[in-house]
Amino acid sequence: MTGKQRKQFWSAVxxxxxxxxxxxxxxxxxxxxxxxxKSHVDVxxxxxxxTPTLENFGTVFDDPYRLGEKLFNSTVVALxxxxxxxxxxxxxxxxxxxxxLVGETAMLVVILATQFLPAVVIIxxxxxxxxxxxxxxxxxxxxxxxxxxxxxxxxxxxxxFIDGIPLDTEEAAMVDGSSRLQxxxxxxxxxxxxxxxxSGIFCFIIAWNEFLFALILTNKDAxxxxxxxxxxxxxxxxxxxxxxxxxxxxxxxxxxxxLMIRKYxxxxxxxxxxR
Amino acid sequence: xxxNTLKYFLVLPAVVVxxxxxxxxxxxxxxxxxxxxxxxxxxxxxxxxxxxxYAWAFFxxxxxxxxxxxxxxxxxxxxGLTTLLALGLALLLxxxxxxxxxxxxxxxxxxxxxxxxxxxxxxxxxxxxxGLFDAFFGVMIPPLADVSWLADPTLAFAxxxxxxxxxxxxxxxxxxxxGLASVPRDTIEAAQVDxxxxxxxxxxxxxxQLGPVLAVVIIxxxxxxxxxxxQVFMLTNGGPGTATQTLSHYIYFNxxxxxxxxxxxxxxxxxxxxxxxxxxxxxxxxxxxN
Numbered sequence: 001m002t003g004k005q006r007k008q009f010w011s012a013v014x015x016x017x018x019x020x021x022x023x024x025x026x027x028x029x030x031x032x033x034x035x036x037x038k039s040h041v042d043v044x045x046x047x048x049x050x051t052p053t054l055e056n057f058g059t060v061f062d063d064p065y066r067l068g069e070k071l072f073n074s075t076v077v078a079l080x081x082x083x084x085x086x087x088x089x090x091x092x093x094x095x096x097x098x099x100x101l102v103g104e105t106a107m108l109v110v111i112l113a114t115q116f117l118p119a120v121v122i123i124x125x126x127x128x129x130x131x132x133x134x135x136x137x138x139x140x141x142x143x144x145x146x147x148x149x150x151x152x153x154x155x156x157x158x159x160x161f162i163d164g165i166p167l168d169t170e171e172a173a174m175v176d177g178s179s180r181l182q183x184x185x186x187x188x189x190x191x192x193x194x195x196x197x198x199s200g201i202f203c204f205i206i207a208w209n210e211f212l213f214a215l216i217l218t219n220k221d222a223x224x225x226x227x228x229x230x231x232x233x234x235x236x237x238x239x240x241x242x243x244x245x246x247x248x249x250x251x252x253x254x255x256x257x258x259l260m261i262r263k264y265x266x267x268x269x270x271x272x273x274x275r
Numbered sequence: 276x277x278x279n280t281l282k283y284f285l286v287l288p289a290v291v292v293x294x295x296x297x298x299x300x301x302x303x304x305x306x307x308x309x310x311x312x313x314x315x316x317x318x319x320x321x322x323x324x325x326x327x328x329y330a331w332a333f334f335x336x337x338x339x340x341x342x343x344x345x346x347x348x349x350x351x352x353x354x355g356l357t358t359l360l361a362l363g364l365a366l367l368l369x370x371x372x373x374x375x376x377x378x379x380x381x382x383x384x385x386x387x388x389x390x391x392x393x394x395x396x397x398x399x400x401x402x403x404x405x406g407l408f409d410a411f412f413g414v415m416i417p418p419l420a421d422v423s424w425l426a427d428p429t430l431a432f433a434x435x436x437x438x439x440x441x442x443x444x445x446x447x448x449x450x451x452x453x454g455l456a457s458v459p460r461d462t463i464e465a466a467q468v469d470x471x472x473x474x475x476x477x478x479x480x481x482x483x484q485l486g487p488v489l490a491v492v493i494i495x496x497x498x499x500x501x502x503x504x505x506q507v508f509m510l511t512n513g514g515p516g517t518a519t520q521t522l523s524h525y526i527y528f529n530x531x532x533x534x535x536x537x538x539x540x541x542x543x544x545x546x547x548x549x550x551x552x553x554x555x556x557x558x559x560x561x562x563x564x565n
Contacts, residue, residue, distance in 0.1 A: 014367060015374055021364055022378050025385055028396045028441065031407050035399070044405050085292075092289030099282040105562070107290065112561065113554045114297035118502045120523045121543040122296070124530055125303035128320065148296030155289055156561075180281055209389030211505040212523075216531055226391040229509070240399055247392050254387035262383050265446075266453045273491045273561040274450055 029251075035244035043241040056245035060232075067246055070228035077139050077224060078207035081146040082200050089154035090196060094184055096155070097162040098170075108156075112271070115152040119212045122148055127216055139222045145213045150203040156271045157202065161195025162188065198264045201257045208254065225250045301547070304540045312537020314530075320537070328541035339542060341517050342525035345432075349521060350500040353439045357496055358489070360440065361447035366477070368448065369455040379452065382445040390442060394509025397438040401425055428518035431511050435519045438506050443499070447492050454488030455481070487560065494557045501549060522546050 035043050037052035060067040095101065096108060126145055127136070135141035165188065173183050189196075214224045225246070232243040258265075266274060308328055311319040332339040368375045388396065400407040401424040412419040425431045458481055466476045504523035507513065513520035513528065520528075522542065530539030 017367055018374055018378050021367065022381055025441070025445065026381065027407070028393070028400060029384060029388065031400055032392075032396050088288045088292060091285040095282045095285035099278065101282055101286065107286070108562075109554075109558050110298070111289075111293055112558055113551070114293055116498050116502075116550055116554050116557075117297060117301065118523060118543065118546050118550065120502075120504065120526045120530075121304050121540075121547055122300035124307065124536055124540050124543065125300040127531075128307075128536065145296065147292055148300075151289065151292050151296065180278055209391070211389065211391045211508075212527070215508070216527070226389055226505075229391065229395055238398070238402075240402075240405075243395055243399070247395060250389065250392055251387050254389070255384060258383045258387045259380070262380065265383060265386070266450050269446055270450060270491060270495065271561055272564055273557065274453060274488050274564075 032244045032247045032251075035240055036248045038241050038244075040239075040241055043244075056241045057249075060242050060245050060249070065228075065231050065242070065246075067225070067228055067231075067249065070223050070225045071249065073139055073142075073218075073222055074208055074224040074226075077142045077146060077222075078204050080139075080143050081150055081207045082203045084143070085147055085150045085154050085203055086158075086196055086200050089151060089158050089199070090189075090192070091184075092155050093158035093162055094188060097159050098167075111152045111155055115149065115156075117148075119149070123213055123216050126213075130217060137218050137220055137222050141217055142214060142222055142224070145217065146207045146210055149210065150206055153206065153271075154199050154203055157199045157268055158192070158195060160267065160272045161192050161199070164195075165191050198261050198268065201261050202264075202268050205254060205257055208250075305544055307537055308541035308544050310537045312535065312540065314534030314536050324537075328538045329545070331538060332542055332545065338517060338520070338525065342520045342522045345518070345520055346501060346503075346522045349432075349436065349439075349503065350497055352436050353443070353500045353503075354493060354496045356436070356440045357443045357447055358493055361444050361451055361492075362489075364444065364448045365451035365455055369452050379449065382448060385442065385445045388442065390503075390505035391509050393438050393442045394506035397434060397441075397506070398425065398510050401434050425511055426515055428515055431515055432519050435507055435510055438510055439500070439503065442506065443496060447496065450492050451485070451488060454485050458484040491557065491560050494553055494560075498550065498553050498557070501546070501553075 036056055037054070038050050039053050039055065042050040059065070096104065101107070123145065126141075130136045130138075130141045135144075169187050169191075170183050173187055174180075178186070209226060210224070211226045214222075214227045218224065218227060229243060229246055229250075232239040232246060261268065307320060309323050309325060311322040311324055312328075313319040368378055403409055403421055403423045403426075408424070409420055412422075422430065424434050462480050462484075463476055466480050471479070502523055503521050504527065507519055507521055507524055508527075511519045513524045523546075526539045526543050526546070529535045529542070
């Protein structure tokens with residue numbers, strides 16, 4: 001083989017490998033996707049070719065499954081968690097970014113550490129407390145607990161974004177007589193807006209997919225989508241077509257949001273420890 | 276308000292939330308771990324029994340050690356496999372080009388699958404009657420067609436590992452692609468001009484440069500592997516028997532199914548210890564960058 005031929009050969013090998021790898025990565029998603037459109041009969045017959053139906057998506061919203069209620073719970077819990085977390089995290093992140101605080105490093109380490117706490121550790125006391133004050137199986141209870149995993153993440157991520165905003169505009173405004181809070185409101189917030197949106201989306205995804213808290217704290221009224229998956233067990237085992245349809249409903253908004261934050265994916269997941 | 280006061284007021288709400296949602300429950304769990312702590316017995320959360328729960332876990336409960344073993348093995352295997360496969364995929368995708376960029380975009384999609392959903396989807400694929408793998412083996416390797424994957428302890432563990440590795444490859448790959456992009460091009464080219472083989476270039480130039488990124492990735496993945504719950508719960512629910520019962524699952528079961536909250540809290544606290552070391556290691560990388 002000449003040098004050029006060898007090069008062509010290897011780039012063909014690479015292309016095949018890439019396509020094979022992508023196929024493997026997407027198969028579980030495709031499999032769920034196909035099953036969601038199969039009829040009750042087809043899903044148990046392993047057909048690759050079938051007449052697609054939208055029936056499953058209707059069934060999951062009907063009695064007795066009523067996935068709509070779970071969808072509503074998930075949406076409220078995730079949205080309210082984000083709406084509480086982002087403003088609080090933004091103020092803290094600004095302070096951590098722009099000032100020197102007594103015990104700043106210690107605070108930041110503790111905040112970072114809480115993000116890695118096993119959920120199962122913090123949920124036990126919450127279960128007892130919520131049982132005693134009547135917050136079990138409520139969306140409010142779930143929102144409070146979700147703040148535990150979302151807040152540290154948001155603080156660190158937003159701090160990263162604010163660190164990247166140059167100081168001079170802020171200083172100029174201060175010289176012109178703006179107060180610190182005016183500076184935050186008029187200058188920092190607009191400049192940090194894309195970062196806040198990105199952080200908000202990350203937090204929404206975390207809260208939307210949260211499983212263990214919802215499993216332990218809810219059983220009827222406040223059940224969220226991921227826990228709702230357990231509904232689709234019938235007399236003769238899992239109802240795969242319905243499970244898959246529910247899976248698509250859980251996944252669909254995540255697809256869109258994940259693509260929106262693609263650029264910040266690595267930074268967000270590693271809190272800037274990389275790069 | 277002066278900046279000097281204001282700066283503490285700005286962090287105050289966040290500190291309150293972090294304290295109330297993470298620090299308080301952590302301390303409260305520690306307290307509970309020294310009590311009898313039965314869900315169905317009022318007052319038992321104030322009945323102190325010293326280190327008895329811990330002693331019980333260490334000396335009287337083979338199931339505890341089983342879950343420690345399962346979690347440790349699970350962590351080592353998933354961290355190792357995910358890192359290796361992600362590194363391979365990152366090397367394959369890093370050089371750029373249209374196919375590679377679209378592949379990187381596609382890699383974001385599995386991220387939309389929550390761990391619980393990954394568990395469901397793998398349980399579906401490994402169903403012995405109408406799962407994807409049944410179909411695949413039916414055509415390719417008939418003797419494997421009717422294997423009950425999730426009923427065999429070893430195979431079930433393998434499937435749980437597979438689901439986890441599958442779910443984490445995209446994230447690790449994307450991080451490593453970022454790391455590869457920061458390896459200076461000219462060092463690699465200089466080595467190539469000197470006649471070094473691709474393997475030597477990788478071993479002596481790329482890999483050392485990638486070291487810190489690999490370390491971060493391994494620490495992060497270890498933390499998440501140690502905590503694993505969602506997909507195990509959905510995929511095998513710890514079974515068959517206790518073959519795939521991770522620590523999180525063990526704590527959940529003892530606490531919520533058997534109502535032994537005090538005992539659960541003690542095991543949960545034992546789990547926090549390795550977490551502290553890993554977080555410390557991770558924090559060092561984060562602060563070096565800031």
